Amino acid sequence: MSVRPSRGRRPGAPDTRADVLAAARASFAEKGFRGTTIRAVAAAAGVDPALVHHYFRTKDDLFVAALELPMDPRQLFAPVVAQGPDGAGERLLRTALSVWDDPAVQPQLLAVARSILSEDGGRLLKEGFLPVVIGPVLAALTRDRPEERVPLVATQVIGLIVARYVIAVPAVAELPAEDLVARVGPVLQHYLTGDLP
Amino acid sequence: MSVRPSRGRRPGAPDTRADVLAAARASFAEKGFRGTTIRAVAAAAGVDPALVHHYFRTKDDLFVAALELPMDPRQLFAPVVAQGPDGAGERLLRTALSVWDDPAVQPQLLAVARSILSEDGGRLLKEGFLPVVIGPVLAALTRDRPEERVPLVATQVIGLIVARYVIAVPAVAELPAEDLVARVGPVLQHYLTGDLP
DNA sequence: AGCACAATTCAACGCATGATGAAAAACGTG
DNA sequence: CACGTTTTTCATCATGCGTTGAATTGTGCT
Numbered sequence: 115m116s117v118r119p120s121r122g123r124r125p126g127a128p129d130t131r132a133d134v135l136a137a138a139r140a141s142f143a144e145k146g147f148r149g150t151t152i153r154a155v156a157a158a159a160g161v162d163p164a165l166v167h168h169y170f171r172t173k174d175d176l177f178v179a180a181l182e183l184p185m186d187p188r189q190l191f192a193p194v195v196a197q198g199p200d201g202a203g204e205r206l207l208r209t210a211l212s213v214w215d216d217p218a219v220q221p222q223l224l225a226v227a228r229s230i231l232s233e234d235g236g237r238l239l240k241e242g243f244l245p246v247v248i249g250p251v252l253a254a255l256t257r258d259r260p261e262e263r264v265p266l267v268a269t270q271v272i273g274l275i276v277a278r279y280v281i282a283v284p285a286v287a288e289l290p291a292e293d294l295v296a297r298v299g300p301v302l303q304h305y306l307t308g309d310l311p
Numbered sequence: 312m313s314v315r316p317s318r319g320r321r322p323g324a325p326d327t328r329a330d331v332l333a334a335a336r337a338s339f340a341e342k343g344f345r346g347t348t349i350r351a352v353a354a355a356a357g358v359d360p361a362l363v364h365h366y367f368r369t370k371d372d373l374f375v376a377a378l379e380l381p382m383d384p385r386q387l388f389a390p391v392v393a394q395g396p397d398g399a400g401e402r403l404l405r406t407a408l409s410v411w412d413d414p415a416v417q418p419q420l421l422a423v424a425r426s427i428l429s430e431d432g433g434r435l436l437k438e439g440f441l442p443v444v445i446g447p448v449l450a451a452l453t454r455d456r457p458e459e460r461v462p463l464v465a466t467q468v469i470g471l472i473v474a475r476y477v478i479a480v481p482a483v484a485e486l487p488a489e490d491l492v493a494r495v496g497p498v499l500q501h502y503l504t505g506d507l508p
Numbered sequence: 509a510g511c512a513c514a515a516t517t518c519a520a521c522g523c524a525t526g527a528t529g530a531a532a533a534a535c536g537t538g
Numbered sequence: 539c540a541c542g543t544t545t546t547t548c549a550t551c552a553t554g555c556g557t558t559g560a561a562t563t564g565t566g567c568t
Contacts, residue, residue, distance in 0.1 A: 122533025123545040130545080146429055148345050152526065162547050167527065169545095231477060232343055232429035240478055265474070265482035266494055272478075273470020277462070280428060281469075283441065285462035296508045297463055301498050311493045319563025320515040327515075349556065359517050364557065366515095 131169045133159040138166075138180045143224035147177055147233045177229075183222055185213075191251045202255040203303030204295050210271065211291040214279055227280055244268075255306050266305040274298060328366045330356040335363075335377045340421035344374055344430045374426075380419055382410075388448045399452040400500030401492050407468065408488040411476055424477055441465075452503050463502040471495060 118124065137158035141150040152173055156163040170176035190213060194205045213219055230240050252267050253260035274294065277286040286294075315321065334355035338347040349370055353360040367373035387410060391402045410416055423440070449464050450457035471491065474483040483491075 119533065119547095121531070121547045123535070125534065127535090149430075151524080153524085163526085164528080164548080165546060171527095173526065228429060231473070232425060233346075240480075244478075244480065261482070265480065265486070268480065269470040269474045269483060269495070270467055270498075271470070272474050273466040273468070276428070276473055277466045277469050281441075283462065283465065285458070286466060289462070298466070300508070301467075301501070304498070311497075315563095318517045318561070320565075322564065324565085348554080350554080360556085361518080361558080362516060368557095370556065 130159070130161060130165065134161060134166055134169060135180060138170075138176050139221040139225065142177060142180050143221035143228070146225075146228040152176070177225075181222055181225055184219060187247050188251065195251060195254045199255050199257055199307050201303070202306055203301070204299030206252075206255065207271075207274075207299050207302060208291070208295050210275075211294060214275065215291060220279070224279060227275065231276075231280065252306075257307055259310065262310060263305055267302055270298065270301055270305065327356070327358060327362065331358060331363055331366060332377060335367075335373050336418040336422065339374060339377050340418035340425070343422075343425040349373070374422075378419055378422055381416060384444050385448065392448060392451045396452050396454055396504050398500070399503055400498070401496035403449075403452065404468075404471075404492050404496045404499060405488070407472075408491060411472065412488060417476070421476060424472065428473075428477065449503075454504055456507065459507060460502055464499055467495065467498055467502065 124130075134155065138150070138155045141155050141158065152166050153163050155176070156166050159166075166176065170179050191206070191209060194202060194209050197205065214223055226243070230243070248268070249264060252264045256263045274286070277283045278289075278294075279287070321327075331352065334352045335347070338352050338355065349363050350360050352373070353363050356363075363373065367376050388403070388406060391399060391406050394402065411420055427440070445465070446461060449461045453460045471483070474480045475486075475491075476484070
């Protein structure tokens, strides 16, 4: 029984790079940037820490590589915007929940959310992502006074995301998506097009 | 001009312990537990790191010391609960915002929030603070089906807190508290006592 | 005045982390 | 089959962290 020598290339064609990236995504999603150590990522991928540096030069680079989304958010919300403000609350929420509930993207989204919420490096995202990509989408769903309505919508959506995915409050996390759409959707609709006192 | 010798006790009666605690509160509020280093706290207080350990034995102890609130949340919300569910949405929000906007307590609250949101150690708070102290208060403001209503209220309140104080989204953070009460209060009222689809 | 005690700093420890450079093993191409 | 390239590990470095123990200086009591 021949054992693999400790040093050098492994036999076969294992996609170690992808393993490392997956491990990094999981760790960034669960522990945030600071809480993630290169050594832990390497261990989770069954690999030497130096290999992580070989593929992704620095920890920052690994982070941005792990963040890459498989879709463009503006494109995702394009259908929602296309149908106009009527019923936008429920459509918006249904779309957002469907992508957040997709296990193929959830780690990336969670990593983004955690970095926006806590880490210093998230200032770029906080000042770039929210106003530049989310803001216009919401604004397009209002009929008037978007600068007053968008922040209100944002608070409710942010709260839902944070409670359901970041903190994972059981009472919110275990609810079927359609229940949330039915109950929170009308509130979003009210923020988008209802009377503002 | 006599200079203070580097070692030994300082002349006068400076409350260095309080300075350290204040610096710790500010740092925990802004950077969270992991992001706060004892050395940085000591530097901000103009003090040697060893002194921090002298007063608060370990970093964990310093954290719980920094967390201590000057009031009991249940007592704070007692008047809100006493007046019953009618108009509770606005009263609840007004009370919550008044304490969050109070600079004397905001650092502690932010530290709690940050630790709930991001750090691993926050699990104690997440599973103790939210269901044990906040939950009952909200439940007392409903007339029926609290187990369905409380989570909905929670999402909206959490979103408001996170947007206004943790992320500090300008459009939400700069709004006068009464504007928020007027616009979000009715939504909370709806979650508390309105029709649930 | 003397002395116990509190306050404060210095110097150092052990540890974990991000990063680097060289060496070894398998692969792919000619 | 030989040789350059890619993949992988090892050994190591410098840095920053939490923590500790001893040393020094002021305060307050008797």
